[in-house]
Amino acid sequence: MSMTKIPIFTYHSHKVLGNSYETNDHIALHDDLRMIHAEGFLIIPLSWAVGWYLGRRKEPSPRCVAITFDDGCDLDWIDYEHPQYGPTESFKTILLGFKAEAGDKQPYIHASSFVIGSPVARKFINHEAFQGDDLLNDHWWKDADHSGIFKIYNHSWDHNHPAVRTVCQKDNIKGSFDNMDTFEECQCEVKQAGEYIGEKIHPAWPDLFAYPYGSSSTYIRGKYFPQFLDHHRILAAFGASGGYLTEDSFRWNLPRFVCSASPPAGWRTAAELREILYEAE
Template identity: 40%
Template sequence: MRVPVLTYHSNNISGNDYATNDHVALAADLRLIHRKGLRIVPLTQVVDVLMGGASPSTVAHAVAITFDDGSWFDWHDLDHPTCGMQRGFAGILRDFSGETGAFVHATSFVIVSPDARATLDRTCLAGLGWWDDDWWVAAQREGLLSIESHSWDHNHHTLPETAQREQRKGTFLTIDTYRDADAEVRAAADWLDGLLSPHRSSLLAWPYGEASRYMLDDYLPTHQAEHRLRACFGTEPAPVEHSSARWNLPRFVCGSHWRTAGELDQLLIAATERD
């Protein structure tokens, strides 16, 4: 198994070209993936293979796609205050599938806390109510997107208060006790499971791509009955392989690990060349 997981942030809109807009990049990248003869598979399928529950052939010559943060831009078409109308990520996926007939799926890792999202909508977006969860149930039922956890509150530095016991914000490395880990991870899973039943949250993407040694070595492996996660994803730029660490699986991030279609092309060649 050698599967690149590509990550996009729908809030990344500062212009209307590839380098400044993850919506433009996603639309172009889907077609590049298709031209290269690569398949798109659900992230859960990659985890199934990693854990021995499915054959590696199910993810051969494939990529998986993830979105982080879970704002309205993942789902809705919106008129951006400075960059104009933006096709939501879900619409971009539908457009691609309708054009090519190819299967497409993505996983949206969402910040779960309603209070945190309401504040982040004001501090990180335009304050127009674009970080609500009104679309999560519809997305999960349609099957185009799977909703998974990006933690309870991201321990985000703009929040007046987070789950971190000492209010050391802006990093996830300070989530390093059972209390803090449970508040960020299990509480998020419980909330999602209540909203999205019968879907059960089983994956998490680390905020900032960071995880403390306590999380990786203690909380996740020894408290599985409580948090119920199967795997977690970071941002190390590498494909997922059988040897990848289950609690910190790698992902490539648009805008950080590639900035042009040509760079993605070379990344995909390198990431899948052993297949």
């Protein structure tokens, strides 16, 4: 039996709370890429890891990782002048810099960005969570998806975010994704988002899903995703509670580690990241 264990690492480009590893996911990503490389791990596209898990690709390198970004903030793709912390390289710029540095030793450098579909929801989140900064746009999605170093995937219609006035959840209860208990709610969050995102990145299709907050209901995991494949066209869904992708992982709640989350859900320091890598061997 294969003993492959793939760590999938998650970052948020809107996390710019300082100019240190612990307070800035851009600094963390810059440093982490180099640690991952120095420890002998190959960075591969998330789709390759999922393809292996589903039995559609051959087993990847025994020492590999995948990189994901959540929420689809513009800083995934666009450099930004932060009003408090100054020039901030986008995740794209950081990836390209590392790609140039590593050369053919990292031939598959790639990341996946899970984005929020609803333009209205993104405007509410911009206003309340980002203090009015216009940082959740979709004009860059197609360029990113077709770039060869990024793919755009589905992070729901409205994130069930507290800032959004009316959400898909039937009782308008916000702040978690463990209360999506009906077909209609799931269609609203998953299929509707997929169709919107798919139009923006056509002819590609966002066939992977990441649960907002990393949480999910028994219904969406146990019934909606496995029983209505023709409706949502999603291949697999991801949580955020830590753990490695293995052949025994559950398809509709695949594990990821999150930057700045306490172990075992993620890591806060370079030493904690190194420990995750060591445990993958």
